Amino acid sequence: MSVVFWKELADHFSSRRFMILLALIVLIGLWATYASGQAIRQDTENAPTHYVFLFLLTSGTGTVFSLATFLGFFGPLVGITLGFDSISGEYARGTLSRVLSQPIYRDSLINGKFFAGLATVAILWGSILLLVIGLGITLLGFPPNAEELWRMLIFTAVGIFYVGFWLALAMLFSLLFQKTVTAALASMAVWLFMTLFVVIISQAIAGIIVPDPSTPEQMARRADVENIVSRISPSTLFSESVSILLNPAARVFGLALQSQAEGILPTPLELGQSLNLIWPHITTLFGLVAVCFGISYIIFMRAEIRA
Amino acid sequence: MSAVVETQNLTKRYHDKLAVNALNLTVQEGEIFGFLGPNGAGKTTTILMLLGLTEATSGRASVCGFDPTRESLEVKRRVGYLPENPGFYEDISARENLLYMARLNRIPEDEAHRRITEVLEQVGLSDDGRRLVGEFSRGMKQRLGIAEVLVKNPRAVFLDEPTLGIDPDGAIRILELIKGLNRERNLTVMLSSHQLEQVQAICSRIGIIVKGRLIVQGKMDDLGRAILKERQWNFLLEVGSGANGLETELRSINGIDEIEKRAHGLFLRCTRDVRPEVVSLLARKNISLLQLRSEDPTLEEIYLKYFREA
Numbered sequence: 001m002s003v004v005f006w007k008e009l010a011d012h013f014s015s016r017r018f019m020i021l022l023a024l025i026v027l028i029g030l031w032a033t034y035a036s037g038q039a040i041r042q043d044t045e046n047a048p049t050h051y052v053f054l055f056l057l058t059s060g061t062g063t064v065f066s067l068a069t070f071l072g073f074f075g076p077l078v079g080i081t082l083g084f085d086s087i088s089g090e091y092a093r094g095t096l097s098r099v100l101s102q103p104i105y106r107d108s109l110i111n112g113k114f115f116a117g118l119a120t121v122a123i124l125w126g127s128i129l130l131l132v133i134g135l136g137i138t139l140l141g142f143p144p145n146a147e148e149l150w151r152m153l154i155f156t157a158v159g160i161f162y163v164g165f166w167l168a169l170a171m172l173f174s175l176l177f178q179k180t181v182t183a184a185l186a187s188m189a190v191w192l193f194m195t196l197f198v199v200i201i202s203q204a205i206a207g208i209i210v211p212d213p214s215t216p217e218q219m220a221r222r223a224d225v226e227n228i229v230s231r232i233s234p235s236t237l238f239s240e241s242v243s244i245l246l247n248p249a250a251r252v253f254g255l256a257l258q259s260q261a262e263g264i265l266p267t268p269l270e271l272g273q274s275l276n277l278i279w280p281h282i283t284t285l286f287g288l289v290a291v292c293f294g295i296s297y298i299i300f301m302r303a304e305i306r307a
Numbered sequence: 308m309s310a311v312v313e314t315q316n317l318t319k320r321y322h323d324k325l326a327v328n329a330l331n332l333t334v335q336e337g338e339i340f341g342f343l344g345p346n347g348a349g350k351t352t353t354i355l356m357l358l359g360l361t362e363a364t365s366g367r368a369s370v371c372g373f374d375p376t377r378e379s380l381e382v383k384r385r386v387g388y389l390p391e392n393p394g395f396y397e398d399i400s401a402r403e404n405l406l407y408m409a410r411l412n413r414i415p416e417d418e419a420h421r422r423i424t425e426v427l428e429q430v431g432l433s434d435d436g437r438r439l440v441g442e443f444s445r446g447m448k449q450r451l452g453i454a455e456v457l458v459k460n461p462r463a464v465f466l467d468e469p470t471l472g473i474d475p476d477g478a479i480r481i482l483e484l485i486k487g488l489n490r491e492r493n494l495t496v497m498l499s500s501h502q503l504e505q506v507q508a509i510c511s512r513i514g515i516i517v518k519g520r521l522i523v524q525g526k527m528d529d530l531g532r533a534i535l536k537e538r539q540w541n542f543l544l545e546v547g548s549g550a551n552g553l554e555t556e557l558r559s560i561n562g563i564d565e566i567e568k569r570a571h572g573l574f575l576r577c578t579r580d581v582r583p584e585v586v587s588l589l590a591r592k593n594i595s596l597l598q599l600r601s602e603d604p605t606l607e608e609i610y611l612k613y614f615r616e617a
Contacts, residue, residue, distance in 0.1 A: 003410045094394025098455070101358055101388040102411040103380045304361040306351070 004104075004112025005119075012082060012120045021081055025074060026128060032067045033057075033132045037139035050268060053144040054151060054246045056136050067132065068242045071125075071159060072235060076191045078124065079166025082117040084184040087300070088174040097305050110300045114171060114293055121163045125156050147248075147271055154275070155245050161285045162238040166191065168292035175296050175303070194233040202229035227253055237285050241278040248274060310369075311336050311463045311495045312357060317366035319352050319519075326352045328519040329366065334463075334497050334512075339489050341510030342499040343610060349519040350499040351391065354465045358388055371462055384412070387456030387464040391471060393448065397441035401432060401451055404440055405458055412459045419458070426454040430484060446477035453484060463495035470505055478502075482509050503607050515610060540580055541602040545572030547595035556592070560584045574602070 012018050036059045040052065048055050057067045065073070087110075090096040100106060129152055137143050144152070169190060174183040203226060210222040230236045244250050248268035269277075312334035319327040327349040334340045344350050355361040357370050359379030368374070373381040395404050402423055409419035427436050430450040435443070443451065449469060456464050469485070470478040486509045488494045500506050506513060507527065514524035523530060540562075546553065554566055554573070562584075565576040575581070582599060589596050 003407070007407055007410075092394075093396070094390065094392055095396060097360060097390045098388070098393055098408070098452075099411065100360060101383055101386075101390075102408060102459075103384040103413075104411050105380070304355070306355065306361070 001108040001112045001115075004109055005116045008086075008113050008116030009119060012116060017081055018120070021078060022124065025071075025078070025124070026131065028070060028074075029067055029128050030131060030135060032065060032070055033135050034139070036066065037136060041139060051148060051248055052140060053133070053136055053148045054248070056140070057132065057152070057155075058243070058246045068155075068246060069239070071128075072162075072239050072242065073195065075159060075163045075238075076166040076195070076235070078121060079117075079163040079168075080170045080184065080187040080191060082120055083167040083170030084174050084187050085180045086113045086117070086171050086174050088178050088180045088183050091178050092180055100305050106301055107297065110171075110297060114168065114296075117167045117171075118160065118164050121167065122156075122160050125159050125163070129156055150271055151245055151248075151274075154271075155242060158238065158241050158245065158278075158282055158285065161282070161289055162234060164289045165234050165285060165292060168289050168296065172292050172296040172299075175299055195235045198230050198233040198236065202226045205229050231281075231284075234285060234288055237281045241281040241285075244274050244278045250274075251277070253277075309336050310334065312340075312368075312370050312497060314353075314357075314368040315366055317353070317356060317368050318364050319349070319356060319361070320364040325519050327356070327363075327516075330516070330519075330521050332514060332521060332524065334495060336495055337489070337493045338511045339485070339496040339498060339509055341506035341513040342497060342516065343501065343503070343506060343513055344499075344516035345501055348516045350516060351467055353516070354388065354467055354497070354499065357465065358382060358386065384459070385462045387459060387461035389449075389452045389456050389464065389466045389469060391467040393452035393455075395440040395443075395448065395451065398439065400437050401427070401440055401443070401454075402436040404451070405455055408455050409458050414459070422458055422460070423454075426457040429457065429488075430454045431480070446473045446481075449473060449477070449481060450484070453481070457488070461494070463497065466496065466498045468500055469498060470500065470502060478505060485509060503610055540575075540577040542575045542577065542582065542585075543569065543572055543598065543600045543602050544575060544585065545597040545599075546589065547597055550594055553592070553594065556588060557585070560588070572598070 033056060036056055039059065040056065059066055085092075087096070090099065099109060133144060133152070166187070170183065170187040173186045174180070177183045177186060206222045206226040206229065209225050210218055213219040213222045227236075227240075231240075240253055244253075248271075249266070251264070251269055251273075310333050312332060314330050314332045317327060317330040317332070318325070330349075330353060332353075342350050342353070352361065356363045357368055357375055359375035359382060362376055368376075370382045371385045373385075375382045395401075396407070399407075405423045405426070406419060409423065414422065423436070424433075427433050430453050432447065432450055432454065435447065440448065440451065453466075453469070456466075466485070470481055473481065482505055485496055485498070489496050498506070498510065510527065512524065512526050513530070515522050557563055557566060557573070557575070560581055562579040562581045563575055563577050567574040567576070575585075585599065586596065
């Protein structure tokens with residue numbers, strides 16, 4: 001497996017496609033951080049007193065998305081880019097049957113490809129985070145504290161699972177369709193559906209279940225239904241976990257009634273408590289990755305290799 | 308001599324279509340076996356089953372003494388496979404392509420470099436090793452494919468249509484290369500093709516597969532004798548003008564079985580040597596003789612005979 005892994009990793013890092021994506025993400029990431037950093041510097045009175053570094057990642061200024069939103073939106077693109085031609089490309093080039101007629105187990109090929117993709121994502125995400133921390137120290141004038149670092153690390157891990165899901169999905173499609181273009185388009189379609197349409201659909205479904213939100217209770221119920229439906233999308237899972245993880249003050253998803261919020265002290269949550277809130281999200285994301293990859297694995301092991 | 312490839316009732320079924328039907332095939336060590344058949348006859352499917360790249364529906368196969376389904380790694384360690392239209396990673400050099408395959412075979416790095424230099428020289432690509440494969444012509448790619456098969460130092464190689472789509476000169480070079488390897492390394496070669504003359508030129512034994520059935524296998528000479536056992540005498544007769552009614556006269560000669568019109572002249576299938584009678588007939592009728600040639604059975608005839616029977 002290691003031979004395939006290193007070959008694929010080298011391929012990813014030397015491919016032009018990846019270079020373009022990397023440049024795009026790094027540039028926009030830096031820009032987003034810079035913009036929110038400047039906003040914090042100029043308006044110190046409104047800036048939070050704690051966890052300024054996390055605020056740097058989550059606050060967007062009027063025209064620019066926050067870094068977290070941005071990564072949530074473009075992360076899938078990275079995964080799809082790395083995965084959509086992993087198997088279909090080998091078919092198209094006629095290399096698959098040659099590689100598989102070498103004395104390697106069939107799963108080493110697909111494992112090597114998947115983990116090389118995941119490693120690429122990890123390196124990418126890690127380097128963006130380091131860049132952001134570096135830029136943040138320059139802009140803010142002090143380093144992040146330990147808890148902020150931990151939260152950012154977990155944010156990275158969740159992000160890797162999230163992009164890993166799209167990678168696994170793109171690989172599955174590349175195996176199912178055997179045509180590179182079809183695989184890319186199918187992955188893109190799922191991506192658009194999950195990020196844009198799920199929101200609309202969840203609103204529609206919530207509108208049907210709670211047609212007339214006149215009381216605060218019903219409004220809260222409608223928001224709940226909307227949340228639950230939209231959680232079929234990994235994008236929602238990711239953005240919700242990020243919103244809890246990078247904002248220690250947050251303690252609920254969506255709306256909370258006044259009666260529920262009564263008596264809660266406005267202190268930040270501990271890391272462990274924040275994690276408790278998003279465990280279901282993280283496990284679901286991880287599960288999605290495993291299911292997607294598992295299906296690809298089974299199909300690939302039984303496939304007939306005729307190049 | 309031991310059998311490198313042996314199959315017993317090997318069968319592959321796709322839904323309702325039998326791709327390979329109860330195939331019994333033997334390839335001995337050190338021979339060049341020509342696997343002949345029209346397109347879609349099941350040649351590639353058979354090779355894939357022998358490598359464990361696809362599973363047989365029923366029947367047994369043994370390659371170098373191993374079961375390709377259960378011990379496919381052992382088989383792949385010993386057998387090189389060159390698919391029809393082999394593909395390469397086009398954005399890396401020929402050497403790097405070979406190196407990747409060598410690594411997949413777990414050949415130590417310095418040993419791999421040495422072997423790559425050696426096989427590139429063997430296939431005549433020494434000067435092109437550092438070029439990107441994307442710049443290679445079809446014939447060069449095919450030779451690179453053979454080089455790659457040799458890197459693992461195999462006991463046997465399966466070549467699927469190795470000369471398909473290559474110009475005649477390139478095809479001859481590849482065939483000579485295969486023949487040379489067979490002689491020097493005692494390499495067992497199983498070669499699938501539908502290009503008959505080429506197979507005839509290098510194969511020591513052939514098997515003909517039509518619609519998934521192996522209809523015959525054996526040495527070239529034996530096959531020729533088998534189908535032509537009663538008609539060992541075949542002649543091509545070409546005559547000048549004034550040949551009207553010649554056919555009827557020829558038929559009256561005892562020993563001429565069949566007369567076939569060819570583009571140039573007549574093809575005579577006979578049971579004995581009828582040349583003296585034919586010549587004297589022509590002399591009597593004052594017809595000029597352009598040529599009277601003895602025709603050996605070509606593989607094409609063997610092939611067409613079996614092909615039509617199937």
